[in-house]
Amino acid sequence: MDEVSAERPGAATAAPVPGGGDGGAGGADDGQVIRTRALTKRYRGGQLAVDGLDLAVPAGSVFGFLGPNGSGKTTTIRMLMGLIEPTSGTAHVLDRPMPRSARTVLPQVGALIEGPALYGFLSGRDNLLRQDAADPTADPRTRRARVAAALDRVGLTAASGKKARAYSLGMKQRLGLAAALLRPRRLLVLDEPTNGLDPQGMREIRSLVRELALDGTTVFLSSHLLDEIEQVCTHAAVMAHGRLITQGAVAELAAGARGRLVVTTPDTADAARVLKEQGIGDLAVTDGRVTGEPPAADLAEVNAALVTAGVRVRGFGVERASLEDAFVALTGEGFDVAG
Template sequence: MSAGLAVETDGLGKRFRGRDAVTDLALAVPAGSVFGFLGPNGSGKTTTIRMLLGLVSPTSGSARLLDAPMPDRAAAVLPRVGALVEGPGFAGYLSGAANLARLDSADPLADPRTRRRRIGEALDRVGLSAAAGKRVKAYSLGMKQRLGIANALLRPRDLLVLDEPTNGLDPQGTREVRTLVRGLADDGATVFVSSHLLAEIEQMCTHAAVMRAGRLVAQGTLDELRGPSADDRLHLSTPDPEAAIAALAGAGLEPSRAGAEVVAPLRGRAVEDLVPVLVAAGVRVRGVRMAETSLEERFVALTGEGFDVES
């Protein structure tokens, strides 16, 4: 395993009934990061998570979690991993606290002497202390989602794997989960967040990977994924538009008039390198700015599909 990675896959793939759900996946999740796993619904995100956790056997390739091969070392690795996959499942007739106690008692490594304290701390951390004694069948979807995260936090974890953690949450609940995820990373955990909500990935994550039709199409820091891009544009305000167009065309760009501005696709060129070209050509520069390709535009270009951008 490469140094500093909490999750790494090499050629990971899964085939169902003759159909490739995930193909040749090479993920590299830095330790301590909040890593967004982004893609449209049906792009292979949940299948990948199930393979990482040993819930589904891969058809090809390999995966390592916390420097150990999966699923071969699952018994040693999974106690260090908290997970919420495909929504939480709880006994509706039991309270939130009773559900957590039931699940914790099934964990052979959990200390029963500290169970009550740990359950209280987990419920408090996800904002469910007031509903601890309430039956889960009366919980909203967002409350159930937060209870699932609380279950993942019953013991200290080195890696948290959260599949659509803000699903069903109202704006306040979404903000609380976002703050919680950042806090977990600040405490030293790696948080792997699967989502189809671009806004959540942008506000929560330090790194991201983009899936399309079962294949990885990009990964890196958010800044690396944003650019620079050939679609970034120079916007120039000048009293000499014709001279500016001639100078930019001479520099290999394709400028045009756009209202009171001259606009040109940068094609990877730096704005600071073009201003001296304009000045040397006698163009009077009143103002210059760069319009960057948004993360949403970049992901749509990568996947060929739109993303939900509202939470």
């Protein structure tokens, strides 16, 4: 985030939007905290950002919303949070229609969307104190204790007195998460929450997400990092070019893709030749490993062919398919899988 946007709170949603209403939305329909039907957003000029999205997010899940940058993830989240109107279709959050029920729903939702909006001239602690004070349901007598607990939870206690304009991007992300966690929430919506974090910070955020899920909070996490989704999420949906490709339990999505044959050997060139003769395609050779598509033939026969050819086989088998394998199989394309 640049310094100008950091000085203009409201440029992005960094914390729950307080509102009226009783805040007591009933249980989500069929155990779903988010559901959409044919949700569509078309911008002026005809750009179709989201095309007929049918999404179902189970209560208590850590739900990964996965897709390359520009696939429609942030636009979908902005519609779910009532920040923009859909062109057509419906969206329900906590069993209430959005954006019509925003004043009832949003006090129960913590959100970090498109990066936190901060007062750069205030310290991290004072930013949270001001955000908490804007919530009419927050007890002022326990405000400082809530802020201290939120800062501690995201690892910012030591830097809480520093001006927000001096924070790194990763620290701003942490402060935005702290703002979303000032009060217990039924739903936490995070748009690229590990953006700008170093590997240690990414691990800490993943651990925090798991803790929140164990506490009963449903976490809806958007990311373009396949590895991140696979490590922390129980369920996922895959978006591409504004359309939903698939959704379901992460284990089931990965199980729908074929794994990879892996041969560990010092004789990689000979192994690749034999595997090609056995009709195995998509071969890749790395240091000490040859991988390829799982063979149609019996694995024992393929292994025997390697041994007969004098290949020293130190490891042989089919690795379980990953979420990356499932995505490539479904879309025919890949994207950033670093995590």
